[in-house]
Amino acid sequence: MSFKKETPLANAVFWAARKGNLALLQLLLNSGRVDADCRDSYGTTALMVASYSGHYECVKELIMQGADINYQRETGSTALFFASQQGHHDVVKLLFEFGASTEFQTKDGGTALTVASQYGHSKVVDTLLKNGANVHDQLNDGATSLFLAAQEGHVTVIRQLLVSGAKVNQAREDGTAPLWMAAQMGHSEVVKVLLLRGADRDADRQDGSTALFKAALKGHSSVIEELLKFSPSLGLLKNGSTALHAAVMGGNLQSVLLLLGAHADPTLPNKNNELPADLTKSDRILKLLRPKIFNGDS
Structure with a gap:
């Protein structure tokens, strides 16, 4: 300060x-x-x-x-x-x-509740809510207290906000929902809580990517596991690609294994007519995607 x-x-x-x-x-x-x-x-x-x-x-x-x-x-x-x-x-x-x-806002739209949520101060959040803080407060870019808590991985605060009526699917102006942000950051426990409270597993932001796609690209295997429990789309997304393509590009073997285990299709091309196998030079990943070829079969 x-x-x-x-x-x-x-x-x-x-x-x-x-x-x-x-x-x-x-x-x-x-x-x-x-x-x-x-x-x-x-x-x-x-x-x-x-x-x-x-x-x-x-x-x-x-x-x-x-x-x-x-x-x-x-x-x-x-x-x-x-x-x-x-x-x-x-x-x-x-x-x-x-x-x-609790009503005063900073120039970027911040309030006492948004900042307490962002930093994970659960006792403060509880007191603010009890004293009239608006759980729907948003920054100028549309980020809510729930979004900020999800971004930083504050599970206790997220539960407090949801109990107080926070909208689990309230997205930022660029279409980024709390679930997408938590998935990108690798906060698997947050992802689990949001999904159990009704988060849209297939919500995409403006670039057409979903939470599963982003988690796959980042190699967050624990997040992928939580998302797969809710049967997210494994097909072609609005961005013209699949989560399997993302996992291959990310180069994380475990992520590829998880998606294949959930029956992601390695023969499904992206918008550029590329198969997931076309996006890697890793023999370990190629063996997963093209088992018959590596076993000597045509």
Whole structure:
């Protein structure tokens, strides 16, 4: 967290808030020579600094001295946003006791809930939801709290959000759904939870790829195993290719084995009329795709 101090006294207030030096903070505020809401050129307040740093007593002192709880800095962030981002649950609860709002957004559309979800702070997420946070909050690109939690692999937060009504198939503006993102990142437990809660196994994004295709390309075998339990499409996708093509291109032997075991067709060409076997020089993978040829049969 960066900020610019405007005066020596404001500098001292920010330092005390950042370091958690309650005695110095009280001395400065009680002097009457510096305001509890002194700000830097970005609009950062001492309350934001103390909240970000997790100094409960300093946060409380600033509030009691009249600091504006819901003031937004230049980026749109508030003290609640910073406390939520850093996972300071006790500070979050304190801010709510004195009227913090969950409705304020940053310039990119972020809220206290989206950032707490992104960083996996489950206790904070629970408190935010209980205090009116909107589970459907979205960043400017359409990413929801559920999407961000899925991207980072935070299973507990994902369960909390789903129980609170998060839409399991709510995609980002580019068509990327939480399941697709979790598959790409290799978060097999997240993939499992999302599928059990009704995620569309064959949802594709704008480039025509599905979760299975991406997991196959990345070689995430554990994700492929979870997806195959829900019988995803093994045929030609909107991108003109198949998951088996992706697995071969990715070069992961286990991924190829899993897909062949699920009856993916090695004789199905892609839009360029290429077979999966045309996309690799690996003898080990070719032996799987062309067993008869390698056994000496025509």
